[in-house]
Amino acid sequence: MKRGFQIKETLDKLLKEGKKAFIPYIMAGDPNLEETAKRLQILQKAGADIIELGVPFTDPLADGPTIQRAAERALKSSTTLRKILQFLRECRISTPLVLMTYLNPVYCFGLENFFKAAQEAGVGGVIFPDLTVEESKPYREYAKKYKIDTIFLVAPTSTPLRVKKIVQASTGFVYYVSITGITGSHLRLDKDFKNHIKLVKSFGKPICIGFGISKPEEAKYVVQYSDGVIVGSAIVKAFHENPHNAYNLIKSLREAI
């Protein structure tokens, strides 16, 4: 079994070395779990510091069309949270993993059962896109018990009071949603972005920026304000539409950061 809280550990180590985290995202089971095993290896080889792995859900209301379609493909091959955890127990890749899942699959799995199974599967952290900090107490308690980091999202619209609560609830890093909107939209940095991110940073936890970053130059631009960059839709799209070129894209994102 891994040591636990690997996301925090990874970020702390990178910060100490003066490096930035590159966090690619893929959807588990897109189009099936055998392919996911291959893609995880590719991400690892391309130099991912942490990999964010999506769990398919029928109603992914925080995701844009690219990830919605990836979820549909994954559901078509009967990929479920249970199967993903089983798969991770068997595949054991060494790059730390963050599981991103909507709440209902977790709720139906049972909260404690989920965190226990996630620990056994070597999951380092979790992101629940529809869990607000207000509702998060029971989730955080189990996460702590099973040594799993809880990563919360901060939005440009989050008020200072909310930012404080969110940063305090986050372990590992804080996920800064760089645009107001859903994943995969065109990158557009808010003009108050820098001030807002300064505010988030002032509460003293690492910040990674995600949502809307698709090109190496965008990654390079946003990483100067953060401790890491998350790239989702662009990688999901590359693997689906142009798999032979996916590695090159991922590698170029890695090198830009």
Next chain:
Amino acid sequence: MAHKRGYFGEYGGQFVPETLMPALEELEKAFFLAKKDKNFMLEFESLLKDYVGRPTPLYFAKRLTEYLGGGKIYLKREDLAHTGAHKINNALGQALLTKRIMKKDRIIAETGAGQHGVATATGAALVGISCDIYMGEEDIRRQALNVFRMNLLGAKVIPVNTGSKTLKDAINEALRDWTTNVKNTHYVMGTVFGPHPYPSLVRFFQQIIGKETKKQILSKEGRLPDLLIACVGGGSNSIGLFSEFINDKSVQMIGVEAGGKGIESGLHAARFAGGAKGIFQGCLSYVLENEDGNILPTHSVSAGLDYASVGPEHAFLRDIGRVKYTYATDDEALQAFELLSRLEGIIPALESAHAVAEAIKLAPTLSKESIIVVNLSGRGDKDVQEVARIKGIESLK
């Protein structure tokens, strides 16, 4: 009973992306201000009277009562409200809230049957703000007339072709739009569902149904009714009627869900008969889901009841036994649709026909002195074409 903020017992809450939380906080504040704002409430009430045509009548359905040979059946005529359903009460309230209190210039909404979409487009036209309506492609097919009505009212109808192409997918898309355009846009949720404060906000604007009903029945019969019946999709017309009577212990209440082609068939939208607890589209309630937590497709002849979850307050009222929930099948609803049309000259919405179907089952078992109030939540003009299609009437296809 004391509840945790935003909760009804263990149900409700706020399960949404963080991007929306500041908007929900703003909405909660606006709602609080509106309730205390005399001018706002006066304007709302005067619009309900002069624009919506309230109070809607409480009509004694004499021929239906005689035909069934049991309890006296009264119909609360929400079908006579402007735009043809109770939906206008809430849509108007939220449109006013958008313009007067939150000072935003755009509203969006989801719609299933199209009634809430039409009501929201109407509210937007009245207060002078822009309006986009998300509607599943399957519902657009079933409710073509309402799509045209929304266009006439100046709203844009955006087809949704993801997932099951019905109400739940329209809500997903509306929430995505809201996430992106939250600064100038208010999302007019059409029912007592979603994240707090929507279940309380929508109930507040729909309570007028029950308040009027109580006054009207007391003046007609000199006593409270024995039984209230309303259909339950998300559950706004039923909450609107029930909430005023919750503390009147002698009044029984029945919520009627969509039984579709029967519970065993799996083709239904009866969350209490066939669902389990789950977190979906912003709140914890009863959900039609599989064991992995994915949401199941639903079916109902009525687009407005064709939804995988139900308002959290209903889940609570069911748990404490205050409201009994049952269902009517497509066939039962269609029979009720025709029976009410023929006996009373009232063509009910297919949604409301589910409530009528329950009255048809129960009235004969009750004494002639007992009083039943059925919420006739909407009129059936929008459904005529779909019913003709089901009956195989070629010329209307």
